[in-house]
Amino acid sequence: MELHLALDHAGDLTGQIVHQIRNAIQAGRLEAGARMPPTRLLGTQLGVARKTVTTAYERLVAEGWLHARVGDGTYVAEGLARKPVRIAAAPVLPPAVQRWMAVEAPFLGPAGGARYAFQPGQADTARFPHEAWSRCVRTVLAAERQRTPGPADPCGEMPLRQAIATHIAFTRGVQGAPTDILVTAGAQQGIDLVARLLLGPGAVVAMENPGYPMARALFQGLGARVVPVPVDGEGLVVETLPGEATLVFVTPSHQSPLGMPMSLARRQALLDWAARRHAVILEDDYDSEFRYGGQALDALQTLDRHGRVVYLGTFSKTLLANLRCGYLVVPPWLMPAARKVKHLMDWYTPTLIQHALARFMSEGHLLRHIRRSHARHAQRRSRLLARLHGDLSPWLEALPAMAGFHLAARLRVPVAADALVAMARLAELELATLDPFYATPPPTCAGLLLGFGAIDLLDIDPALDRLAMVLSALAPEPAHVV
Numbered sequence: 001m002e003l004h005l006a007l008d009h010a011g012d013l014t015g016q017i018v019h020q021i022r023n024a025i026q027a028g029r030l031e032a033g034a035r036m037p038p039t040r041l042l043g044t045q046l047g048v049a050r051k052t053v054t055t056a057y058e059r060l061v062a063e064g065w066l067h068a069r070v071g072d073g074t075y076v077a078e079g080l081a082r083k084p085v086r087i088a089a090a091p092v093l094p095p096a097v098q099r100w101m102a103v104e105a106p107f108l109g110p111a112g113g114a115r116y117a118f119q120p121g122q123a124d125t126a127r128f129p130h131e132a133w134s135r136c137v138r139t140v141l142a143a144e145r146q147r148t149p150g151p152a153d154p155c156g157e158m159p160l161r162q163a164i165a166t167h168i169a170f171t172r173g174v175q176g177a178p179t180d181i182l183v184t185a186g187a188q189q190g191i192d193l194v195a196r197l198l199l200g201p202g203a204v205v206a207m208e209n210p211g212y213p214m215a216r217a218l219f220q221g222l223g224a225r226v227v228p229v230p231v232d233g234e235g236l237v238v239e240t241l242p243g244e245a246t247l248v249f250v251t252p253s254h255q256s257p258l259g260m261p262m263s264l265a266r267r268q269a270l271l272d273w274a275a276r277r278h279a280v281i282l283e284d285d286y287d288s289e290f291r292y293g294g295q296a297l298d299a300l301q302t303l304d305r306h307g308r309v310v311y312l313g314t315f316s317k318t319l320l321a322n323l324r325c326g327y328l329v330v331p332p333w334l335m336p337a338a339r340k341v342k343h344l345m346d347w348y349t350p351t352l353i354q355h356a357l358a359r360f361m362s363e364g365h366l367l368r369h370i371r372r373s374h375a376r377h378a379q380r381r382s383r384l385l386a387r388l389h390g391d392l393s394p395w396l397e398a399l400p401a402m403a404g405f406h407l408a409a410r411l412r413v414p415v416a417a418d419a420l421v422a423m424a425r426l427a428e429l430e431l432a433t434l435d436p437f438y439a440t441p442p443p444t445c446a447g448l449l450l451g452f453g454a455i456d457l458l459d460i461d462p463a464l465d466r467l468a469m470v471l472s473a474l475a476p477e478p479a480h481v482v
């Protein structure tokens with residue numbers, strides 16, 4: 001490592017070297033006992049005569065900043081007091097920084113470490129097919145050596161775009177050519193990309209209330225005005241949409257967090273509304289690969305006849321959130337601009353992951369893994385529902401949901417969310433509440449979001465026994481349910 005000194009090559013060079021080394025010692029950049037570069041080397045680096053450096057070192061030795069060991073080298077002296085660091089007064093925060101500071105950016109998963117956790121949105125990492133994945137990564141890594149280096153397409157690598165188009169046509173009936181697919185670093189980057197594309201500062205974005213807080217926080221941070229739109233048993237109440245919205249963020253397959261699907265009538269009404277207003281709908285289809293009966297309704301993207309829908313998917317739920325891989329299906333009129341935004345955001349998603357995932361999918365591992373996970377999810381969900389409809393029903397009302405791997409349960413009794421979470425933690429149970437999903441925090445806890453993607457079937461009963469214990473301590477006289 002070179003010692004960084006900047007000389008202006010005018011005036012007293014020895015004086016400049018002395019001054020800068022002294023400052024470096026005072027600021028702690030050169031630590032006590034550190035060996036100084038040899039004079040010949042430093043002279044060459046700085047483009048000055050060796051003698052200039054030798055003289056500077058001699059002066060610093062004489063002043064006590066350095067000491068020379070004969071036949072060894074020159075070292076920074078020990079025990080020199082550092083100049084106290086002056087802390088500049090905190091600057092006035094620029095408006096954009098103030099906005100980001102004001103945004104509530106919740107980490108939805110529980111803190112971790114508890115014996116039991118109903119972690120929402122968390123897939124079962126223990127059962128991820130690590131062997132098959134490692135093989136795909138190794139094969140791609142070997143092939144990568146042969147590839148000519150050069151920039152990749154911001155929209156993604158074609159084998160993965162093809163595999164995604166095939167996968168979503170098969171599992172969701174989503175219509176999209178491989179060229180309509182844009183690979184992102186997870187769904188969250190897809191939301192970011194669409195927001196940058198469509199929302200200037202002050203633009204209006206409408207979203208479900210309750211709705212996904214990571215999207216709300218991002219829109220707010222970018223300076224958009226987020227208008228909360230109520231949901232009912234049929235999903236987003238379309239007639240209450242603000243006329244000036246340029247973007248509507250929705251989760252029609254499995255409303256986040258409550259769980260109900262958006263009815264077909266509402267889907268049609270939303271599409272008509274967007275076509276009339278020239279607005280864009282961002283359809284977040286984050287976990288609908290897992291279904292438990294009933295007929296899946298067509299995606300908004302499938303029903304769209306006017307090119308108003310951008311469809312968003314992710315591998316975080318079907319595979320692993322740590323892959324940070326998701327995708328958008330973009331209408332052709334919007335793709336050139338979307339491609340440009342992705343290019344300017346991060347050039348492209350890492351190609352190694354893209355090729356490994358394409359291989360993993362084309363070898364059938366993804367569908368196989370979804371099938372296996374589905375069977376496990378179904379068992380856990382049944383057990384959870386049996387308890388929610390049974391001994392837990394005086395406190396909790398399970399909301400109907402036929403997809404994904406979480407269930408929302410409304411609290412029937414007024415309980416403070418902090419007390420509930422804290423008491424559960426004492427009982428070694430980590431809980432997530434519905435409260436962060438609301439635009440305005442509810443006065444008492446709205447309910448629980450019970451993720452069953454990562455909890456073992458055998459852990460569900462003991463975990464719910466603890467929940468029952470906590471609820472009966474906080475609300476000893478629960479509702480009478482008939």
Ligand SMILES: Cc1ncc(COP(=O)(O)O)c(C=O)c1O
Pocket residue numbers: 120121185186187188189212251256284286314315316321325326
């Ligand atoms: C509704 C919803 N959308 C999107 C995401 C984000 O997924 P990703 O990990 O791909 O960013 C989540 C994650 O929990 C989610 O719940």
